[in-house]
Amino acid sequence: MNTNKKIELGSQGLFVPKVGLGCMGMTQIAGMDVYGKADETESIATIHRSLELGYNFLDTADLYGPLLNERLVAKAIKGNRNQYTIATKFGYEIDDKEQLTWQFNGTKDYVKKAVERSLKNLGTDYIDLYYLHRLDPNTPIEETVAAMAELVKEGKIGYIGLSEVSSQTIKKAHAIHPLTAVQTEYSLFERGVEETGILKTLQDLGIGFVAYSPLGRGFISGDIKSPDDFPDTDFRKSLPRFQGEQFYKNIALVNEIKKLATEKEITPSQLAIAWIVSKGILPIPGTKRVKYIEENNAAAEIKLSIKDLNRLETIIPLGTITGARYDVVNMVAIDQ
Numbered sequence: 001m002n003t004n005k006k007i008e009l010g011s012q013g014l015f016v017p018k019v020g021l022g023c024m025g026m027t028q029i030a031g032m033d034v035y036g037k038a039d040e041t042e043s044i045a046t047i048h049r050s051l052e053l054g055y056n057f058l059d060t061a062d063l064y065g066p067l068l069n070e071r072l073v074a075k076a077i078k079g080n081r082n083q084y085t086i087a088t089k090f091g092y093e094i095d096d097k098e099q100l101t102w103q104f105n106g107t108k109d110y111v112k113k114a115v116e117r118s119l120k121n122l123g124t125d126y127i128d129l130y131y132l133h134r135l136d137p138n139t140p141i142e143e144t145v146a147a148m149a150e151l152v153k154e155g156k157i158g159y160i161g162l163s164e165v166s167s168q169t170i171k172k173a174h175a176i177h178p179l180t181a182v183q184t185e186y187s188l189f190e191r192g193v194e195e196t197g198i199l200k201t202l203q204d205l206g207i208g209f210v211a212y213s214p215l216g217r218g219f220i221s222g223d224i225k226s227p228d229d230f231p232d233t234d235f236r237k238s239l240p241r242f243q244g245e246q247f248y249k250n251i252a253l254v255n256e257i258k259k260l261a262t263e264k265e266i267t268p269s270q271l272a273i274a275w276i277v278s279k280g281i282l283p284i285p286g287t288k289r290v291k292y293i294e295e296n297n298a299a300a301e302i303k304l305s306i307k308d309l310n311r312l313e314t315i316i317p318l319g320t321i322t323g324a325r326y327d328v329v330n331m332v333a334i335d336q
Helices: 039-051 068-077 108-122 140-154 166-175 198-205 244-263 267-276 290-301 306-315 328-332
Strands: 008-009 015-018 056-057 085-090 092-094 100-104 127-132 158-161 181-185 208-212
Touching: 008 068, 008 208, 008 244, 015 198, 039 056, 039 068, 039 290, 068 085, 068 108, 068 267, 085 108, 085 158, 108 127, 127 140, 140 158, 158 166, 166 198, 166 208, 181 198, 244 267, 267 290, 267 306
Parallel strands: 056 085, 085 127, 127 158, 158 181, 181 208
Antiparallel strands: 008 015, 092 100
């Protein structure tokens, strides 16, 4: 890979491209489509094309499917494992019948069980970056991270990450074993990590930040025009951002972003991704189509001027209300 495309994620030695590939949409989750229906052949072609372009960082999770997404990734990387950097996650409990219990499990025993299952499903003997997907409120984070640290010693995982956790949890975990990354939703539409001080905590501790949903769950692409654009099986119908009056307020913001993108002769998606890259943050836009992987990865090389950045901040200043990230049930799962 061209070295100018790579950045160090955190300060523990993991190098990754400036833009990753979120694989979540390539399979259903518990029967729900994620950003529309997926085609396995096209999804695998997307993973292959990303590598050809020099972008080899894949983000998956055992939750996605459950387990189907890791198995799809395994098909895509078969015979070429060492060319990819793989991140996966655990913590949403999956039982022995491969069903989600919708409980969280960060116990030592479950950490060991989950990693062995993911290694098998991914067809590999090591995972580059292993995340706790959500904090288990009934298990001290110290226990979970200590168990993950054992996996590092055993060579089953390379680096440790957490997802959707507070500054307090980050500090407790980092004291047990150095964290490489924390993953949270982040985009022009969602900047909570700045408002709560999480981003500063990560910077102070030398922990990398990975931004999922960098396009506001597709909103910033500019392709969404109406709440009716989603089939009933699309989980976004349940999100406050896509409902009622808030939907149309968000469309107005997207239209302003589009204007700047048009002036720069790039797409709104590329503008949003380039904005994140300019902050030294790793975005992992999700796609399952080759044409979008080409567009997203090209955004890594777009340079935004101070004037461009200031204009974006004026369009959507910190604190702009764009709607809650999840429905009430799923917001409870976020460690705040």
